[in-house]
Each structure stands twice: as C-alpha cells, then as structure tokens.
Amino acid sequence: MSVLSSRAILKLMRRGELYLSPILDPKEQIGPISIDLRLGHVALFVRAAGSSHVDPRSYIDNRSDEREREKDQRQKFARSEFTFGERLLLHPGSLTLVPTLEWVKLPKAVKGVVTARSSWAREGLNIATASFINPGYNGIITLELANLGHIPIALYPGVRIAQIAFYEVEDPADIDQKSQFDMSFEPRGGNIGSHDEPFLEMERRRNRI
Amino acid sequence: MFAAREYRIQECENVRDLLRNTLRYAYSSDSSKSVYIECLARLRLIEDAFGILEDDEEDELQELSNQLSELSELIGRVERSRIEEFSWPFALALQNLAVKICADHKDPTSPPPLFFISADDELTSYRIITEQGKAGLISSPLFSIIFPRSLKNFVLLHPILGHELGHAAISAPQHTLLLEQNVLRPLVAKSPLNDLIRFKKWLDRVNSNLDLDLRTEASLSWPEELYCDLFGLLLMGPSYVGATNSLLRPFKTRSISESHPPSATRFWVIAHAVNQLGWREFYAKHKKLKQPANKYFDSLTNFANQVPRKFRLLNTSQIEIALNELQLFLQTVPSALFEAPDPELVATMVSRLLTTCPPVASEVSSKLTIRNRIVDFRSILFAGWLTWMSTDAKNPVPTFINLNRLCQRGILQQSAVDKWSAFKEKNNDVRP
Numbered sequence: 001m002s003v004l005s006s007r008a009i010l011k012l013m014r015r016g017e018l019y020l021s022p023i024l025d026p027k028e029q030i031g032p033i034s035i036d037l038r039l040g041h042v043a044l045f046v047r048a049a050g051s052s053h054v055d056p057r058s059y060i061d062n063r064s065d066e067r068e069r070e071k072d073q074r075q076k077f078a079r080s081e082f083t084f085g086e087r088l089l090l091h092p093g094s095l096t097l098v099p100t101l102e103w104v105k106l107p108k109a110v111k112g113v114v115t116a117r118s119s120w121a122r123e124g125l126n127i128a129t130a131s132f133i134n135p136g137y138n139g140i141i142t143l144e145l146a147n148l149g150h151i152p153i154a155l156y157p158g159v160r161i162a163q164i165a166f167y168e169v170e171d172p173a174d175i176d177q178k179s180q181f182d183m184s185f186e187p188r189g190g191n192i193g194s195h196d197e198p199f200l201e202m203e204r205r206r207n208r209i
Numbered sequence: 210m211f212a213a214r215e216y217r218i219q220e221c222e223n224v225r226d227l228l229r230n231t232l233r234y235a236y237s238s239d240s241s242k243s244v245y246i247e248c249l250a251r252l253r254l255i256e257d258a259f260g261i262l263e264d265d266e267e268d269e270l271q272e273l274s275n276q277l278s279e280l281s282e283l284i285g286r287v288e289r290s291r292i293e294e295f296s297w298p299f300a301l302a303l304q305n306l307a308v309k310i311c312a313d314h315k316d317p318t319s320p321p322p323l324f325f326i327s328a329d330d331e332l333t334s335y336r337i338i339t340e341q342g343k344a345g346l347i348s349s350p351l352f353s354i355i356f357p358r359s360l361k362n363f364v365l366l367h368p369i370l371g372h373e374l375g376h377a378a379i380s381a382p383q384h385t386l387l388l389e390q391n392v393l394r395p396l397v398a399k400s401p402l403n404d405l406i407r408f409k410k411w412l413d414r415v416n417s418n419l420d421l422d423l424r425t426e427a428s429l430s431w432p433e434e435l436y437c438d439l440f441g442l443l444l445m446g447p448s449y450v451g452a453t454n455s456l457l458r459p460f461k462t463r464s465i466s467e468s469h470p471p472s473a474t475r476f477w478v479i480a481h482a483v484n485q486l487g488w489r490e491f492y493a494k495h496k497k498l499k500q501p502a503n504k505y506f507d508s509l510t511n512f513a514n515q516v517p518r519k520f521r522l523l524n525t526s527q528i529e530i531a532l533n534e535l536q537l538f539l540q541t542v543p544s545a546l547f548e549a550p551d552p553e554l555v556a557t558m559v560s561r562l563l564t565t566c567p568p569v570a571s572e573v574s575s576k577l578t579i580r581n582r583i584v585d586f587r588s589i590l591f592a593g594w595l596t597w598m599s600t601d602a603k604n605p606v607p608t609f610i611n612l613n614r615l616c617q618r619g620i621l622q623q624s625a626v627d628k629w630s631a632f633k634e635k636n637n638d639v640r641p
Contacts, residue, residue, distance in 0.1 A: 010579075011573075013573045014573035014574075019564075019566045020571075021569070021571045021622060022570070022581060022622045022625055022626050023579050024581065024626065025629070026579040038625075079293065080293065081292045081297065083301070084624070084625070101622075103566065103567050105564070105565075138566070158628070183611065185614050
C-alpha cells in the first residue's frame with residue numbers, strides 16, 4: 001500500500017475518479033502527499049446533560065422503538081450552524097463533531113487517512129479518533145474535535161484544521177460495502193451496538209440472573 | 210387597572226423586552242444589527258408618540274397601537290429567524306439579489322433596504338412580507354423573506370420566491386410607477402383584466418362564484434400576480450418552472466380566488482414566456498442535455514397546451530412586450546437578470562449530480578493546475594432540475610431530497626469560492 005503524491009491525487013481528480021472540492025488555495029492547501037481540509041458549517045456539541053453515560057446496549061434496546069432511538073440520537077447532541085465569519089468555541093475537555101467544508105468521493109482503490117494539522121495540534125486541538133476513510137466513500141468527512149488544552153479554542157468555518165492523505169488499496173475488486181456514514185451531508189452519531197449483539201445480549205442475561 | 214395611554218406605554222416596554230430577547234440568538238446575516246437598530250428606532254418613535262397623547266385621544270391611540278402590534282409581529286419573526294431553520298446558503302444568495310433590486314439606485318443617500326429571513330410552519334408558506342404606507346415611521350424599508358420550515362433543504366423549490374420578489378420590487382416606491390407603466394399595463398392590455406365589465410363577464414363564462422366585491426378585488430390583484438410570474442422567471446431562470454410546477458400543480462388548477470388567477474392561466478403565461486426566451490432550444494441542442502431539457506420544458510408546455518382557450522386571459526403579443534420591458538428593467542440592476550449558462554457547464558454539473566457529487570467542483574487542468582469557476586446559484590438549480598429529469602443508464606438519479614441537498618452543497622461550496630476570490634481580488638493576491 002503506497003501513499004499517493006499530490007501529482008497522483010490531481011491526476012485522479014482530473015480523470016473524475018476522485019472528487020475533492022473546493023480547493024480554494026492550491027498553493028497552500030496541497031502538500032507533497034496531502035491536501036488540507038477546512039472546517040465546515042455545522043457543529044454537533046455533545047450534551048453533558050443528554051445522557052448519564054454511553055452504553056452500546058441502549059442501541060440494541062431501542063432498535064424496535066423508533067421514538068426512543070431518535071430521541072436518544074437527537075438529545076445526545078446540540079446542533080448549530082455557522083456562516084462564514086461566525087465563531088465556534090471549543091471548550092477544554094469537550095467533544096464536538098464537525099463536517100469538513102470539502103466534499104470527498106473516493107475511488108474503490110483508494111482509502112483516505114485524516115489527521116490534524118500539526119500547527120493546530122500544538123494548540124491542543126485533537127481532530128481524529130476515526131481517521132480512516134473507506135474506499136468508495138462519498139460525502140463530507142466528519143471530524144471529532146476535542147480540545148486537549150486548558151483554554152477554549154475559537155474556530156471559524158473555512159479555516160484549515162485537518163489534512164487528508166490517500167493510499168492505494170491492493171486488490172480492491174471486492175470492495176463494495178457502503179459505510180453507515182456514506183452520503184453524509186453533516187455529522188451524525190453512529191451506532192456502536194450494531195453487529196456486536198451476541199456480547200451485549202449475553203451480558204444482559206447475566207445481569208438478570 | 211391601567212389607563213388607556215399608560216397601558217400602551219407598558220406594551221411598548223414588553224415589545225422592548227421582546228426585541229432584547231432577539232439578541233440571544235445567532236441570525237442569518239450581517240444585517241441583523243441593522244435590523245435591531247431599525248426596530249429600536251421604530252419603537253422609540255412609537256413610545257414618543259404615545260408620550261404626547263392624552264387618554265381621550267382614542268383614534269390616535271388606536272392607530273399607534275396598530276403600529277406597535279405590527280412591530281411586535283415583526284420582532285417576533287426576527288426572534289424566530291435561526292439559520293438552522295432554513296437553507297442559509299440559498300437565502301443569502303437570494304438576499305444579495307433582493308437588496309440590489311429593492312435599493313434606490315438614483316438616491317445614494319437613501320438607506321439600503323433590509324431583508325430579514327425566517328422560517329414558518331406552514332407547508333408551502335413561501336412569502337416576502339413588504340411594508341407599505343408607513344413612510345413617516347420607516348428609515349429603512351424592512352422586508353421579511355419567509356421559507357417553509359418543512360422544506361428547509363428543498364432548494365429546488367425555493368426559486369418560487371422569485372415571484373415574491375416581484376411583489377417586493379413593485380412595492381419599492383422608486384420602481385412602482387415604472388413597473389406599473391412599462392410592464393403591468395402592457396401585460397393586461399387587450400385582455401379582460403383591463404376592463405372591469407369585460408372581466409366580470411369573463412368570470413361568468415368560467416362559472417366563477419366570486420361575489421361582487423371580490424370580483425373587483427380580483428381585477429386588481431391578478432395583473433400583479435401574473436407580472437410576478439414573469440419577474441420570477443426572468444430572475445430565477447428555468448428553475449422557476451420546476452418550482453412552480455411542483456408547488457402549484459398538485460392543487461386545483463382552474464379554481465378561482467380573489468387573490469390569485471387560476472394556476473392554469475399562470476402556467477399558460479409562463480409557458481408562453483419560456484417559449485419566447487428560447488431556453489429549450491438553447492439547451493436541447495446539447496447532446497447530453499437534449500433528453501432532460503425536452504422532458505423538463507415539455508412538462509410545462511404539454512400542460513399549457515391543454516389549458517382551455519377561455520383561461521388564456523392575456524394577449525400573447527402583450528406578454529412579449531411586458532417580458533421585454535421587464536428584461537430591460539432587470540438589466541439595470543447588477544446580476545439580477547438570469548443569464549443562461551453555457552450548456553457545456555450545465556452538462557458537467559448534471560454529470561456530477563448523477564454521480565452523487567455536488568454540481569460545482571475545483572477543476573484540474575491538463576497541466577495539473579486548479580481552477581474554481583464562478584457559477585451563479587440559479588444555474589446550479591437549473592442543473593439540479595435537469596438531473597431530476599434525466600434517465601441515465603449508468604447512474605440512477607439521486608432521490609429528490611439528496612439531489613436538493615447536493616445542490617445546496619453546491620451553493621455552499623460556491624459561496625466559499627466567491628468569498629475566497631473576493632478576498633484575493635481585494636488584496637491583489639498579496640498574502641502575508
């Protein structure tokens with residue numbers, strides 16, 4: 001698996017196999033093996049009062065109750081939109097999901113890896129816990145922002161806060177699985193209970209005994 | 210118990226509180242400060258006027274109370290204006306156009322009109338609320354653009370607001386006379402709408418059960434509605450066709466009300482104007498756009514051709530005269546008149562949408578340099594409608610909601626490109 005150079009990335013874009021847009025400032029935004037990503041316009045702030053704790057089992061318990069499932073999802077985050085020039089304040093210890101300004105569509109033979117820009121990381125901004133972007137993914141990229149410093153950080157839509165590098169995937173013929181976040185227009189919470197039911201169900205039975 | 214005047218002064222204090230409460234929220238645009246200042250100035254004027262009245266001056270107290278009530282309603286709309294509730298990339302693009310159209314270009318000292326954007330709960334409540342007849346009280350005319358909340362992301366339907374901007378334009382004192390003389394009157398000349406007796410006979414022919422008073426009201430309101438359709442079409446371009454078709458066709462197309470002409474009549478007028486503008490021929494000659502462009506415009510013309518003769522209220526040559534005059538008017542306002550984009554650009558945008566990508570993109574040249582084109586939001590919407598009409602063997606057409614959101618995304622990305630380009634131009638591309 002090799003990393004793509006900026007030249008290789010641009011060639012893929014020219015052929016229409018890779019979509020990454022907008023690139024506003026090519027000189028500054030495109031590095032030798034990466035492209036900088038800008039902050040988008042939505043923020044999902046995790047609500048401290050939304051729930052007492054995170055529990056994958058609650059996803060299993062609520063799967064047949066649409067109201068509860070939606071309620072949990074929607075109450076977990078406070079959602080805000082920001083136009084250009086408006087400020088988003090990230091407080092120490094808080095977690096906020098934001099989209100990139102860029103829309104990205106990857107070919108089946110390429111995966112993306114997102115990391116923080118080192119200059120922001122030095123200010124205490126951590127951006128990526130789930131940094132792999134699957135081959136074939138299409139949509140905005142969700143960044144999980146956390147402030148690891150001791151003072152709030154102000155962010156503005158349009159500022160470059162992350163970077164993406166691309167890697168070739170060997171033998172991509174069978175890659176066809178869509179991620180649960182495909183065609184995302186903005187960040188949303190995931191489902192941490194799905195496909196782990198045997199373990200979550202077992203524990204519940206034990207609790208009952 | 211309060212005395213009459215004392216009670217009104219207390220009401221002023223309540224409205225002031227409501228106004229302060231608007232500061233709790235982030236609003237849609239940079240104009241929110243100007244809106245606050247304007248509302249506060251109006252409130253102070255009303256308060257001062259209450260201050261010099263006596264309790265027994267009932268008529269004057271009542272008149273001022275009505276003004277206070279209207280102001281309170283306006284501030285209530287301001288308070289409910291949150292960018293989360295409507296598509297702000299579209300709204301800001303529309304607001305830019307609206308300010309230019311309703312500004313008084315001949316008088317540089319006049320304050321610019323203020324447009325405020327909010328969302329309402331009705332399913333199809335697209336409106337622009339204009340202010341009329343309060344000249345003594347207003348320093349800046351204040352317009353409210355209202356989107357239906359439930360259609361937040363449906364940018365392909367939003368071009369119907371072009372019609373509402375027609376009302377706003379003709380209500381602007383500096384345009385009223387010109388638009389009435391050059392557009393409205395020629396539009397209805399030689400038609401029953403030009404003569405109340407003929408119009409009442411026409412209503413009998415179409416079995417309208419409007420009562421007498423409402424018939425007179427209809428004769429006054431219908432011409433402006435028909436002019437607004439032409440205005441919407443010239444302002445928003447072909448996407449106005451898709452929006453009106455989708456929003457008006459599901460309802461009875463021959464029903465008659467005092468406020469609006471039957472939709473059958475409106476579609477017939479729009480179809481004639483579209484034919485005159487030649488958009489179908491311009492886009493259908495492009496190989497990739499032939500099928501969707503024909504299907505798109507056919508849906509309008511096929512319906513218009515079936516409109517019974519008696520519903521074709523206007524004289525066709527008069528529609529053409531009015532259309533030409535309206536084009537001349539819009540040409541005087543920078544970027545107001547829709548300019549048909551190059552078919553190749555539209556075809557590229559359709560291709561991108563069919564692969565579920567936003568219609569605008571940074572393009573890479575053969576020398577591997579990047580170019581960002583300036584694309585008008587109205588062209589993006591037209592590409593969205595043509596995509597919806599496409600039957601592409603390779604790529605299924607996205608769902609209507611995804612198509613809308615991709616177009617909205619396109620408008621958002623374009624606003625970033627525009628902002629960046631404007632900055633570069635202003636600073637002569639000199640960066641620190």
